Amino acid sequence: MSSTASLDNSTHWADINAARIVRERGPKEHYTCASGITPSGTIHIGNFREIISVELVARALRDRGQNARFIYSWDDYDVFRKVPRNVPNAGKFEAYLRWPIILVPDPWEKESSYARANEVELETVLPELGVTPEYIYQADQYRNSGYAEGIRTALQHRELIRALLNEHRTQPLPPEWWPISVFSSFTNKDTTVVLEWDGEWAVRYRCEETDKEETLDLRSTGLVKLLWRIDWQMRWKHEDVDFEPAGKEHHSAGGSFDTARTVSQQVYGQTPPVTFKYDFISIKGRGGKISSSSGDVVSVRDVLEVYQPEIVRHLFVGTRPNAEFAISFDLDVIKIYEDYDKCERIYFGIEEVGEKRRAKEARIYELSQVHAVPERAPLQIPFRHFCNLLQITAGDIDRAVALFPGTDSLSEEELHRLRRRGSCAWNWINRFAPDDFRFTLKTGAEPPIELSDVQRVAVVALADEVRDRAAEHDEKSLAQAIYDIAAANGIEPKELFQIMYQVLVGKDQGPRLAGFLLTLGQSRVEEILGPYRTQR
RNA sequence: ACCCCCUUAGCUCAGCCGGCAGAGCAACGGAUUCUUAAUCCGUGGGUCGCAGGUUCGAAUCCUGCAGGGGGUACCA
Structure with a gap:
């Protein structure tokens, strides 16, 4: 492991960012590096860039003697918006649209939910790559009211958030806009309308499908979720995040990271984390x-x-x-x-x-x-x-x-x-x-290929050479022997090579012949070439 | 409209918190009586997109411009 001194001179991006985190966030007992994805489908290699980026920066922090906490937030309280193509019985899953993905059954019937199935798929592969974050399951958090405080803070700043988001919108948010969505306790769907908030913990909503109304307490029911553009910052505050990169789709003026910065600062009083943009x-x-x-x-x-x-x-x-x-x-x-x-x-x-x-x-x-x-x-x-x-x-x-x-x-x-x-x-x-x-080695059991007498004699001569003197040869000397055999039998080297490849692998070309023969070994070569001794 | 990135050898790119312009491939010359983009030795090749600025010194930092690519404003 490199010493800290040499890491200070490191020009590697992970080290540069680690140094930047320490500089910008000041001395801390530990630095929190965050990553997170919605398990609404298979996590692909593009998503992996975020995970590995965070892992590398966390590792770089540790390599310079800092404590790093590497968290990975699964947004498994996200909404099931469309049935993915790779799902079996896709028709059956139409019924779960607009449900939280944590409640959608696993189409492959192995895990407790569709979300969990996607989570497990990634969680089992990451350790092979040396990536071992601390997982945070947001559905758990929400449903256990762990974010109640953060939700209330957002409700208290409803107008400020609306104004901040409106700065970058072509269409201003409507008067009835709230920074939250509610899953109906009657249908599990988020097809609901927020009616009122009492200024503390009570949120009243109407389920559009059933037309029923209900009042929820943020401290005891977990049906209220922050909209994505606020959820992110709430978590920055909740986990005191020091570093979180984001894809290029988030890093534009007016994009999600941009608005997240101001919301984080003004609503949650949290300095936004150090970040960088990663490409696709x-x-x-x-x-x-x-x-x-x-x-x-x-x-x-x-x-x-x-x-x-x-x-x-x-x-x-x-x-x-x-x-x-x-x-x-x-x-x-x-x-x-x-x-x-x-x-x-x-x-x-x-x-x-x-x-x-x-x-x-x-x-x-x-x-x-x-x-x-x-x-x-x-x-x-x-x-x-x-x-x-x-x-x-x-x-x-x-x-x-x-x-x-x-x-x-x-x-x-x-x-x-x-x-x-x-x-x-x-x-x-x-x-x-x-x-x-690609080639498939012959076994010697298949019918020998048609050869002229001259060709057959040359093949047999080479077979003899390998059988009798393989141990004396290295790649170079055997190559010379191949040429000698070609010359002695009056055929072009090129032709001999072609025949040999046909005999060995049924193609006109193959791996460099001399080395190939030596790797195959005497007995293997003999099995394949032997039959040509007796062929007429 | 706004934001970001890119522009360096024929091609793909590295070099970017300033210090003699680099690699791989291609090309060319030579060697090799083999070959799975064949191997080995060698050679040539660049106004670092353009124009300014800072500096003893700029591919590298700053400003402007041009061309190319991507992103964002609706939903997560």
Whole structure:
């Protein structure tokens, strides 16, 4: 872990923001870093940017010796506005429109509610990425009247809030506007009209569907909710939030963050938190290949199918929050893995670079780790090579790892990481890699391909070479032997390569032949090539 | 209308709380009798969008302008 002294010089955005928080909020016993999303659907990788941004800043605060509280507010008292496309029995769910999502049943019938189902989906994946916030469930808070005070404060400043919001509106808010909404106790829906407030804790409303009226006590019923544009600031006050980033859609003049600042200050007397704007995430290379289990949304889990956790972190750590970037599922995946491996080599001093670059990459590497930084430089199996190994072993990850030199003395932790990479590589090959990258090794049991006599003799000569002298060869010398065999049999090297690929994988091309043969090993090569000895 | 971001090599971009303009890819030259964007060695290439300002010194800070992109004002 870096010393505080070096962190002061860090140019990483997480460190810069951590320093800014301490400077602007003054000395505090702890700093509260907040994030929050509505669980009204699958949490996608774009939402994840907010979570990881907060996690990184909280980590940066801790790295400089501060206490950081990382909270994550689930707005599960939000309204069910539309039935998502990926929901089974969508028709049945029409009946729950306008209900709070915490009361909508789980369409997959596993969790206690639709909201909870979405929450669980994310909460189970985040620890894999080293993200462990303290969850706050707003439905609980509201229904236990935990926000009663904050609601009353908003009601007391009704006119001020209206005026502040009106500053940026084309249509002023109507006279009957209130900063709250009410869920009807008769229908569970928010199709209600607020009638009056007694200046203290009593709110009277009418349910539009049933035409019934009722008076609620803010201290004992949880049916009243603050409108979103006020709820946010109320929570800043309630949790004393010091830092909360927001998407670019909130960071415009007149946008939600803008009005939130003034409301926070003037209504709640709370200095707005330090913030920054983060840009959107796009997706590249997923077109038509697969229909995500969650509609056309790419979830955090979907990304982890192809990227190791530390590489997912690396993507976000290494990109300034206000820059848009794409999560790629195409050929870029290889480059992303290579970039990470390079960063790792720089961290461990295996690859020499200038001091400025080294410091930068080292900090990125630290922040990319799920847990602590490894004690020694991990063995790297390049992603592309791993793809080849896995295709040789038909997806058997442990055997693929074993084919790579130096893997017999690894710790369990190191093996775990390699297996995870293997699993990603295998997923990528099967689902996203271009056809050129894919091959299926022959077993030797299938009918041999048609060859001319000359071709067959050359194949057998190469088979003999591997069977008798594989142990003496390295990649280079075997490559030379291949050329010698081609020459001795009077065929073009190019033709021999093509034949060999046809014989081995049924295609005109494949992995570099010499290395490929050595990786396959004598017995495997013999199984496939052996039948050509007897073929006439 | 308002707000924000971007503009740096042919392309994609890094560099931005000031200190000799960088990387990857492409191109070009060479090597290699292989190959899954092939590998290795080497070379060339930029008025840092434009115009001002601050400074000993500006890609970097400030002001203005131009072009491109995004966002906001209704609902959450």
